[in-house]
Amino acid sequence: IAGITQAPTSQILAAGRRMTLRCTQDMRHNAMYWYRQDLGLGLRLIHYSNTAGTTGKGEVPDGYSVSRANTDDFPLTLASAVPSQTSVYFCASSDSTSGSTSEQFFGPGTRLTVL
């Protein structure tokens, strides 16, 4: 593994189904993020984690949950998918702690369609 990987690459999902998007990084970055990207809108933060064992809500957290059991993995779960969750989802990581700044590295994205 080099950098950040996401799975699946794309998925078509029936409304009401549960879905987990996977994200793994091998850079030992402490901070990880989940964004959604919709046409005409900027990246919007769903959830983040500053370090393993902690998570926080971003701008659009409703309908999503995350966990951070270890440094490398940061899965995003849609408990009951709705069509408005159709989007491209990006996972990112950075080597930063609260109060510092550094660039974020992005995974290749998951294109999710909810019908």
Added chain:
Amino acid sequence: GQNIDQPTEMTATEGAIVQINCTYQTSGFNGLFWYQQHAGEAPTFLSYNVLDGLEEKGRFSSFLSRSKGYSYLLLKELQMKDSASYLCAVMDSNYQLIWGAGTKLIIKP
């Protein structure tokens, strides 16, 4: 509220120079980032400014004026591979990135 504004789309000619502007209003400021995103791909980091002035990196330069809430990305000697979206993002007082919608740059031969 927090807001990042940048033009939706710009067109330029191969070999020319283009300037992409970004204005922002955020709760606090801990730096401004520019990212490049090719269609269907992930964003990749281009530059970071936290102090006023110009940062030059090869064909790309980024400028910041904190008093004006303004930044621009300058691309010189444009190449066809520079056709992409350019995303402006500001790190707010909570150290979270606030993203603009991106500027789609079209390069014509």
